[in-house]
Amino acid sequence: MQKDWLAATSFERRHDVLSAISTLSIHSKLALSDVRDPATSHEVEEARRTLIGFLDRFAPLVDQLQAEVGQPIVGADPDLTDLVYRFISLWRERASSGSIGPPDEIAALLASGDDADHQKVIAWLELLRAVTDEPREDSMRFLPGGSR
Amino acid sequence: MRNILERRNRRIARDANTLVGHLQAAGIPGSLEPYRQQLIAWSATIGSLAAKNLEYLRLGEDTILSDVLANTERGLRLLRFLSADLVTPVLRGTPTDEVCLTTISWLHANHPEVRPYPPAVSPGTCAVWPLLEFVPIYFFPALEQQNLLYQPLLFHEFGHVLYGVHKPEMDDLVGDLQRSIQEILLPVSQRNDLHAARQAARRQGIVNTWYRWAQEIFCDAVGFEMGGPCFLHALSEFVGGLHRSDFYRAEPELRGSTHPVTALRIRLLLSRARSSGYEDLATKVEEEWNTLGASFSMPEDYHGYYIDTVLGPLSRTIEDMLTEASPRRCTGDEATGDRRIAGEDSPVRLFNWAWQTYRSDPSLYDEWEQEFVKRFVDGTSTLAVTGTQDLATQKDIEVPSRVEVARAE
Numbered sequence: 285m286q287k288d289w290l291a292a293t294s295f296e297r298r299h300d301v302l303s304a305i306s307t308l309s310i311h312s313k314l315a316l317s318d319v320r321d322p323a324t325s326h327e328v329e330e331a332r333r334t335l336i337g338f339l340d341r342f343a344p345l346v347d348q349l350q351a352e353v354g355q356p357i358v359g360a361d362p363d364l365t366d367l368v369y370r371f372i373s374l375w376r377e378r379a380s381s382g383s384i385g386p387p388d389e390i391a392a393l394l395a396s397g398d399d400a401d402h403q404k405v406i407a408w409l410e411l412l413r414a415v416t417d418e419p420r421e422d423s424m425r426f427l428p429g430g431s432r
Numbered sequence: 433m434r435n436i437l438e439r440r441n442r443r444i445a446r447d448a449n450t451l452v453g454h455l456q457a458a459g460i461p462g463s464l465e466p467y468r469q470q471l472i473a474w475s476a477t478i479g480s481l482a483a484k485n486l487e488y489l490r491l492g493e494d495t496i497l498s499d500v501l502a503n504t505e506r507g508l509r510l511l512r513f514l515s516a517d518l519v520t521p522v523l524r525g526t527p528t529d530e531v532c533l534t535t536i537s538w539l540h541a542n543h544p545e546v547r548p549y550p551p552a553v554s555p556g557t558c559a560v561w562p563l564l565e566f567v568p569i570y571f572f573p574a575l576e577q578q579n580l581l582y583q584p585l586l587f588h589e590f591g592h593v594l595y596g597v598h599k600p601e602m603d604d605l606v607g608d609l610q611r612s613i614q615e616i617l618l619p620v621s622q623r624n625d626l627h628a629a630r631q632a633a634r635r636q637g638i639v640n641t642w643y644r645w646a647q648e649i650f651c652d653a654v655g656f657e658m659g660g661p662c663f664l665h666a667l668s669e670f671v672g673g674l675h676r677s678d679f680y681r682a683e684p685e686l687r688g689s690t691h692p693v694t695a696l697r698i699r700l701l702l703s704r705a706r707s708s709g710y711e712d713l714a715t716k717v718e719e720e721w722n723t724l725g726a727s728f729s730m731p732e733d734y735h736g737y738y739i740d741t742v743l744g745p746l747s748r749t750i751e752d753m754l755t756e757a758s759p760r761r762c763t764g765d766e767a768t769g770d771r772r773i774a775g776e777d778s779p780v781r782l783f784n785w786a787w788q789t790y791r792s793d794p795s796l797y798d799e800w801e802q803e804f805v806k807r808f809v810d811g812t813s814t815l816a817v818t819g820t821q822d823l824a825t826q827k828d829i830e831v832p833s834r835v836e837v838a839r840a841e
Contacts, residue, residue, distance in 0.1 A: 287557055287559035288690065289559065289561060292563055300565060302502065306502050309496075310496045310500075313495045322484065322491070356610070356614070356636040356640055358607040358610035358611055358614070358639065359610065359643075361603075362640060362644075362688070365640070
């Protein structure tokens with residue numbers, strides 16, 4: 285059984301982020317449908333705080349990668365580094381279609397709370413989910429039980 | 433899809449409730465109670481998540497089905513995680529867990545930023561999951577859990593928890609080290625061809641690997657700063673040095689590896705021991721490793737992952753990380769071991785005494801340890817220690833000599 289501290293902390297981080305993504309995605313979709321969200325305002329704010337906290341750590345690494353082309357990312361664990369590379373790749377795909385703006389747009393959207401453009405929030409959350417929700421065959425690698 | 437998600441969430445809610453019942457019914461030592469409460473809280477959270485999913489489903493909104501699916505998967509994954517791994521200390525605990533629990537309780541109690549996290553241990557290879565959002569859990573081999581000699585290894589694992597608590601600062605320091613290593617590895621002139629691209633990729637692999645290596649070397653340093661001689665002995669004997677891979681690994685095995693080559697870890701620890709004034713101790717351990725290393729005739733070659741010019745930046749980084757984490761340092765008295773008065777002294781002195789006793793005469797050690805494990809876990813009885821009386825039954829116990837070395841401020 286894999287007892288790797290890095291796999292365990294990566295699992296914990298992805299769990300927090302995915303939880304926040306789901307809460308906020310549901311909130312925005314229900315808002316667009318004019319349906320009352322059963323989640324409390326505290327739960328929604330907590331999800332925003334979680335995601336903003338993650339982006340506070342994540343965004344400088346994205347900047348580092350874009351500023352120091354060809355240089356390895358430093359000061360970040362391998363899992364977070366993988367997320368950064370995957371983010372850049374997916375962002376380029378979706379930004380070219382115009383559905384999302386520059387990388388710093390999501391932080392601004394989250395900070396504006398319920399005044400945000402819900403369609404844009406949903407598009408960004410779908411991207412973040414695609415980044416952090418690894419494919420099924422890889423997910424066992426991040427379960428502390430390891431691959432079986 | 434809606435029916436499937438309803439059924440799955442009802443099952444998750446039921447299982448989470450069942451888990452709460454099992455946790456509440458388990459008989460456990462008092463020191464494990466805070467951990468049990470954390471697990472019960474998490475089980476209840478999973479139940480609440482399932483209930484929330486059922487509420488979402490009742491809205492009849494198809495646009496959110498993909499999110500409820502994601503939530504359901506997350507709840508199930510978390511439940512499996514609890515069931516497979518985290519509940520073991522409570523549902524499968526044994527009395528032999530108490531030695532490690534006592535050590536971990538002491539570690540957490542003596543570091544304010546870690547005090548909120550309850551102690552917990554499960555059988556397994558020496559490790560820790562520093563899960564600061566869930567609850568940290570340590571792992572320790574079943575045999576070694578029951579003795580005192582290898583308890584200092586928990587100081588290394590505790591280093592991972594300290595790293596986690598100070599993560600942003602620690603990551604910044606490690607990032608600076610990675611940049612230094614990158615600069616050291618850069619060639620004076622760079623070509624613009626396939627060879628240069630391969631070399632650049634190789635350098636990237638080395639720099640990336642150092643993220644994990646730096647944390648392991650930091651944890652070794654924490655272990656020594658907290659335990660003194662007993663940590664060096666415990667690590668040296670536990671990691672072995674009895675296989676050639678302790679001295680040399682081929683380059684493909686180094687890339688992305690979780691730990692530096694063992695001989696390198698020992699070398700760095702010996703340097704730390706010497707700079708702390710333990711010249712004789714370091715020399716003895718070094719002699720043992722040199723003897724073992726000579727039998728394998730392996731070259732000291734780290735394939736560019738470690739060269740002498742890395743030592744300067746590495747040492748500075750580790751000292752900065754120790755300053756940030758501020759682990760409780762072993763005192764001169766604790767390092768001498770010799771005797772311990774329960775309730776008035778730290779486990780560090782006892783662990784140093786254990787190693788002195790063991791190295792003095794292993795044949796007498798088991799009986800000695802049996803008595804002192806009991807007293808260590810008990811914690812309330814006062815040792816009737818005269819020093820002379822205990823020593824009379826043993827051969828001369830060699831206490832590590834130490835020359836006080838002024839620490840740079």
